[in-house]
Amino acid sequence: MKINEILSTVSKEATEVCSRVSSTELEQLAQEVEKAGSIFIYGNGRSGLVGKMIAMRLMHSGYRVHVVGETTTPALEAGDLLIVLSGSGKGQTVGSMTDKVADIGGRTALVTASPDEALKAQFDSVLFIEASTKSNDIPTIQPLGNQFDQSMHLILDAMVIHLNAVSGKSREALKSKHFNLE
Numbered sequence: 390m391k392i393n394e395i396l397s398t399v400s401k402e403a404t405e406v407c408s409r410v411s412s413t414e415l416e417q418l419a420q421e422v423e424k425a426g427s428i429f430i431y432g433n434g435r436s437g438l439v440g441k442m443i444a445m446r447l448m449h450s451g452y453r454v455h456v457v458g459e460t461t462t463p464a465l466e467a468g469d470l471l472i473v474l475s476g477s478g479k480g481q482t483v484g485s486m487t488d489k490v491a492d493i494g495g496r497t498a499l500v501t502a503s504p505d506e507a508l509k510a511q512f513d514s515v516l517f518i519e520a521s522t523k524s525n526d527i528p529t530i531q532p533l534g535n536q537f538d539q540s541m542h543l544i545l546d547a548m549v550i551h552l553n554a555v556s557g558k559s560r561e562a563l564k565s566k567h568f569n570l571e
């Protein structure tokens with residue numbers, strides 16, 4: 390396969406994955422973000438890297454957002470939202486924080502490709518992304534969790550664009566929040 394054919398297939402795969410996302414689930418996640426006091430994002434490996442990218446966009450959009458595991462991440466409080474990103478849903482800590490968040494009075498959201506109903510039931514909202522991960526056998530030319538990671542990035546970026554459109558945030562407003570000592 391030529392390199393341009395690979396690129397074309399990768400982008401076609403991403404388009405197909407995005408087209409299968411439930412707009413109801415995506416809007417529900419957007420509403421959870423909108424009503425949260427602070428937003429905490431948790432993910433391992435490449436899912437965590439996507440989480441950091443989305444955290445940055447949410448910060449630009451004026452949300453209070455933290456990445457779990459960073460030294461500056463504060464305590465989660467009542468009314469806050471924890472978003473867990475995990476394609477496989479199999480990370481050791483994926484489902485282990487939900488009880489603590491509920492005890493504190495927070496909300497939880499899961500973004501996953503896992504069909505595990507018991508896992509999904511632990512969260513207040515779930516965004517299911519039907520994509521290839523390291524743990525399933527959805528056909529793809531891509532290795533391991535590539536298809537999930539890249540689709541999750543596109544889908545969550547689209548959610549932030551939606552939130553900005555609904556609240557009328559301009560590109561200039563976003564830019565004014567960007568780190569300014571570079």
Ligand SMILES: O=P(O)(O)OC[C@H]1O[C@](O)(CO)[C@@H](O)[C@@H]1O
Nearest residue numbers: 433434435436475476477478480
């Ligand atoms: O999205 P998941 O399935 O939780 O996996 C996250 C990451 O965990 C790893 O297995 C190890 O970091 C990576 O392959 C993957 O990017």
